[in-house]
Amino acid sequence: MSTPAPRDDFPILTRKVRGGHPLIYLDSGATSQRPTQVLEAVAAMDRIHNGAVKRGSHLLAEEASLAYEEAREAVAGFVGVGVDEIVWTQGSTSALNLLAYSFSNLAAGRGESIESDRQIRNRMSVGPGDVVVTTRAEHHANLVPWQELCARTGAELRWLDLDEEGRIDLSTLNRINNRTKIVAFTHVSNVSGAISPVAEIVSVAQAVGATTILDACQSVPHMPVDLAKLGVDFAAFSGHKMLAPTGIGALYGRRELLAALPPFMTGGSMVEVVRMEKTTYAAPPARFEAGTMPVTQAVGMGEAARYLHKIGMEKVAAHEEMLTARLLKGITQIPGVRLLGPAQMRERGGAVSFHVEGVHPHDVGQFLDSRGIAVRVGHHCAQPIHQHFGVFASSRASVGPYNTVDEIDAFLESLAEVRRYFRMEA
Numbered sequence: 001m002s003t004p005a006p007r008d009d010f011p012i013l014t015r016k017v018r019g020g021h022p023l024i025y026l027d028s029g030a031t032s033q034r035p036t037q038v039l040e041a042v043a044a045m046d047r048i049h050n051g052a053v054k055r056g057s058h059l060l061a062e063e064a065s066l067a068y069e070e071a072r073e074a075v076a077g078f079v080g081v082g083v084d085e086i087v088w089t090q091g092s093t094s095a096l097n098l099l100a101y102s103f104s105n106l107a108a109g110r111g112e113s114i115e116s117d118r119q120i121r122n123r124m125s126v127g128p129g130d131v132v133v134t135t136r137a138e139h140h141a142n143l144v145p146w147q148e149l150c151a152r153t154g155a156e157l158r159w160l161d162l163d164e165e166g167r168i169d170l171s172t173l174n175r176i177n178n179r180t181k182i183v184a185f186t187h188v189s190n191v192s193g194a195i196s197p198v199a200e201i202v203s204v205a206q207a208v209g210a211t212t213i214l215d216a217c218q219s220v221p222h223m224p225v226d227l228a229k230l231g232v233d234f235a236a237f238s239g240h241k242m243l244a245p246t247g248i249g250a251l252y253g254r255r256e257l258l259a260a261l262p263p264f265m266t267g268g269s270m271v272e273v274v275r276m277e278k279t280t281y282a283a284p285p286a287r288f289e290a291g292t293m294p295v296t297q298a299v300g301m302g303e304a305a306r307y308l309h310k311i312g313m314e315k316v317a318a319h320e321e322m323l324t325a326r327l328l329k330g331i332t333q334i335p336g337v338r339l340l341g342p343a344q345m346r347e348r349g350g351a352v353s354f355h356v357e358g359v360h361p362h363d364v365g366q367f368l369d370s371r372g373i374a375v376r377v378g379h380h381c382a383q384p385i386h387q388h389f390g391v392f393a394s395s396r397a398s399v400g401p402y403n404t405v406d407e408i409d410a411f412l413e414s415l416a417e418v419r420r421y422f423r424m425e426a
């Protein structure tokens with residue numbers, strides 16, 4: 001069948017594995033595969049254009065700097081924001097930590113030399129008596145940095161709870177109140193696949209003047225996402241989950257908020273004037289990009305954004321929805337397999353986690369792997385939501401724009417055999 005991202009673009013998908021099985025890659029939620037266009041853009045950077053970004057007057061430095069900034073432009077356009085509102089990071093984890101540390105630097109009074117709106121600084125400054133709100137659905141990357149921020153500043157951490165399907169329980173929205181300074185939540189859960197009610201959360205948070213932070217790691221690669229339209233203040237997403245290399249990601253921040261924040265990392269490239277007594281910082285995004293950045297990877301992420309844009313994210317989303325609906329229908333028909341998350345496609349992304357009764361997720365993963373099928377097993381860096389579902393770990397199938405219906409059917413056929421293989425049924 002034809003897929004929105006042509007299979008021929010992905011050399012890795014032609015591999016035969018584990019004794020000759022065609023590779024069936026259903027682990028795009030963990031990391032995606034890269035098309036030739038991205039691999040070639042990355043290789044060309046190293047082969048032809050490698051130079052120090054913004055540090056030289058020679059041709060190679062100029063070419064590398066241009067490619068780096070054009071990549072930023074492509075990524076900014078891809079998520080509907082300004083080019084100066086995208087900060088390169090190593091990934092989402094590093095974007096969220098950058099933010100959490102910049103917040104505590106602000107709380108500690110750093111960056112006083114930055115000319116910015118005092119009201120904005122006060123709004124983002126957290127301390128004793130203030131509350132940071134997150135949710136029980138978070139990946140550890142959008143939970144632990146906020147626990148740590150609270151520990152550093154004396155603020156208190158609270159969270160929104162989940163309903164039976166793993167969706168954010170709107171009756172707990174009242175935990176956001178006038179003591180709340182930050183609301184950090186996921187766009188799409190990497191375990192249940194549930195899409196968060198962004199508009200509702202943003203509106204409640206805005207009403208109390210709280211800063212909103214969206215973990216867009218599992219949405220940006222799979223559906224059209226316009227961060228400006230969503231109205232969040234900050235957002236994080238990773239390159240390697242959207243057909244780009246590892247080691248690169250982005251932090252989006254509203255221009256005036258980034259402008260008011262002190263840096264987390266300091267050193268070369270993020271400064272304006274350095275004297276022995278005092279340093280003033282460059283304007284964002286440079287203020288948050290200290291040292292030599294992962295330039296080649298950034299160029300790869302820019303190319304991935306262009307590639308996905310060319311296909312059209314509506315097409316990607318429609319294809320992945322069709323595959324996910326098929327997965328859900330199939331999984332819910334297999335006896336002894338429990339779905340962890342919504343069974344219908346309403347407000348749902350493509351992470352499909354499940355628990356096979358009586359079989360350890362690692363055994364499920366190994367059995368599938370012996371057939372050439374790659375899925376994720378474990379707690380997917382999201383222990384609290386697993387606790388919510390009453391399991392320690394699970395298995396997860398997740399699709400990308402290159403997966404086919406036949407692959408879904410082959411996976412379902414193998415999954416149906418798991419309990420028999422492990423003698424949990426006759």
Ligand SMILES: Cc1ncc(COP(=O)(O)O)c(C=O)c1O
Nearest residue numbers: 091092093139141190215217238
């Ligand atoms: C929802 C979510 N947030 C954050 C992360 C962390 O992303 P990275 O490992 O690229 O920093 C992931 C990765 O699995 C994720 O799924």
